[in-house]
Amino acid sequence: MAGMRAGGVVAVFDVGKTNIKLSAVDADGHVLETLSVANPVREGPPWRHHDLAAIRGWLLDGLGTLAKRHALQGFVPVGHGSGGVLALADPDMGDGAALPMIDYEQPLPEDIREAYAPLAGPFFDRGSALMHGATHQARQLFWMEREAPQAVAAARWYLGIPQYWAWVMSGVAVSEASVLGAQSHLWNVPERRWAAIVHARGWERLMPPFARAWEAVGPIRPALAARHGLPQDLAIFAGGHDSSVNYYRYQAAGLREASVVSTGTWIVGLSGGTPLARLDEHRGMTCNSDVFGAPLGGVLSMGGREFAAIAGSDAPAEPVAVETAARLAARGTMAMPSFGDSDSLFPGSAGRGHIRGEPPATPAERKALAVLHCALLTAECLDALGPGRDVVLDGSFVREPLYPALVAAFAPDRRVRFSLDAYGVAAGAALLAGHGERSQPAPVDLSEAGPLPPVFIAYAERWREAVRRDALAAPTS
Missing domain, CATH: 3.30.420.40 (ATPase, nucleotide binding domain)
Structure with missing residues (x-):
């Protein structure tokens, strides 16, 4: 028909x-x-x-x-x-x-x-x-x-x-x-x-x-x-799978080489450029399909649950100030994975989440630490998917202005852009309905993540080293 x-x-x-x-x-x-x-x-x-x-x-x-x-x-x-x-x-x-x-x-x-x-x-x-x-x-x-x-x-x-x-x-x-x-x-x-x-x-x-x-x-x-x-x-x-339909939105816009990270309860990273041999099921990686039936390298981290566990129930509505996050980074306050019941990228980490260093003293600091942690998880997801310059972030996390800038700081070799559209899946689904009629790339509005002070780059390096030490010390089954 x-x-x-x-x-x-x-x-x-x-x-x-x-x-x-x-x-x-x-x-x-x-x-x-x-x-x-x-x-x-x-x-x-x-x-x-x-x-x-x-x-x-x-x-x-x-x-x-x-x-x-x-x-x-x-x-x-x-x-x-x-x-x-x-x-x-x-x-x-x-x-x-x-x-x-x-x-x-x-x-x-x-x-x-x-x-x-x-x-x-x-x-x-x-x-x-x-x-x-x-x-x-x-x-x-x-x-x-x-x-x-x-x-x-x-x-x-x-x-x-x-x-x-x-x-x-x-x-x-x-x-x-x-x-x-x-x-x-x-x-x-x-x-x-x-x-x-x-x-x-x-x-x-x-x-x-x-x-x-x-x-x-x-x-x-x-x-x-x-x-x-x-x-x-x-x-x-x-119709199709929600994350794949959201990914199609960027395919339809001509961004076929981009790694797309959608955020919410799950951080879901998808990339058509990830070699199949790179996929590691023990690190939360998946083999998904795009709507064309082709393989997509995937990676999953339950970021929303991690955020809630760190930020607590009284997180302020106001955006996290750069100064607050920089203060935590300078004194080495870190959230270590994983607070939920999933290992995700860090084998053996489920249920072992904890705060290292001087703990956050206020609700604003707890929220800042949660944003730092989720940006670090996102950067780790990108690293798992492999090299690729273009990154698009979307979903609920990008409504926190500091989050995309932190991801860009933690993944300095990539170009990080983000979409503030809260209805990416709906947009992708509507574009699907017009798939056979489209002759030009679909419109998509992307913003560029801005620069941050170098304290955050050093912080990410220390966090990754701490994660590696914890992995070596974790009991093996």
């Missing part, structure tokens, strides 16, 4: 772990209006799960609201890659799910963990190390199979989050490379084939045909359009 017409408005449905957003976005990626709601999670049985029925009601009501104010032509779903939906044959059979969608932060039963580990295959079949909780779509499907084999046998599809919502809206089920390439453990990105576990478990029957993220898989189902006052010809796109 036809996709977007010139000048159209796209509804972007962004399903995050904590929050869900529905935005009206123009063809150049400018957000016109956004609705948001918390992503509801229900306790079991059989496990903690997302309330798909509640989300569907909110989505359709929201689309009806946006359609009254904007000339909607397309619907693009995006979402995180750490969950999927085991679906029935008909999206109107209840919420369409054969079993509740597992919350990936749900603790994993030990017998499932032990039984799954030897089935997971080599690194490129997985795309990552075995991560915390119930992360990984293949592990969730294995858990479902062990817990409720009859429900799995009766299911028709297993769908990533964006493709589930494309199916709900259009009735057409598809697979998509960037979602499967986000540590699903179902897809070998470099070889562009199903992971061995898919064949070993007989899951091929659950995997629908592939579509590109920018492909319109069908129009909206007529009954939905009529019931909710939506255009009968609303194009439903396959």
Whole structure:
């Protein structure tokens, strides 16, 4: 079917772990209006799960609201890659799910963990190390199979989050490379084939045909359009993984060689120039896929959780002053990784986070230390991805003016720019809808990180040396 017409408005449905957003976005990626709601999670049985029925009601009501104010032509779903939906044959059979969608932060039963580990295959079949909780779509499907084999046998599809919502809206089920390439453990990105576990478990029957993220898989189902006052010809796109769609935003702008670091709960670094041989699963590195199906070197650090642990609950709203951060740097006050339950780039560091040197004395100093620490983590992510001059930072951290300047100071051989657009995923998704029509690079507004005093360069060198010493002293398992 036809996709977007010139000048159209796209509804972007962004399903995050904590929050869900529905935005009206123009063809150049400018957000016109956004609705948001918390992503509801229900306790079991059989496990903690997302309330798909509640989300569907909110989505359709929201689309009806946006359609009254904007000339909607397309619907693009995006979402995180750490969950999927085991679906029935008909999206109107209840919420369409054969079993509740597992919350990936749900603790994993030990017998499932032990039984799954030897089935997971080599690194490129997985795309990552075995991560915390119930992360990984293949592990969730294995858990479902062990817990409720009859429900799995009766299911028709297993769908990533964006493709589930494309199916709900259009009735057409598809697979998509960037979602499967986000540590699903179902897809070998470099070889562009199903992971061995898919064949070993007989899951091929659950995997629908592939579509590109920018492909319109069908129009909206007529009954939905009529019931909710939506255009009968609303194009439903396959959609993709949130970080890969954000990365596509810069690809569409012509920045194909840049390393892109998105910040929030996770610091997510992606680079198309990282050699596959450089990827180290023991240092939080991943093999992702861009929306074209090509490998992206990735690195993950739970920066948002580190920030919260250091800054505390009473962090001031005011930006961190350069003088405050310079004072901490001069006296050698350092936050050492890792405060959360993930090693990330620093094997053996989980739960060992601590402050070294004179502790911060005020909330402003604690916030300054948190910003210093997260900038250092970002620089380490860039170092892991390998050489490459151009860097783009975006997400929640760049709203702190000192953060991009610190990253530039800690990575002096790179050109660091940043985007203050708070809706990068929505912008990338809207650009996807116009992928086939675009003849010029998409517009993107980037700012340049400014210079800082040399005290910060010396501080980074001392911090890295301390991290190396801690790594040598850490107990080995």
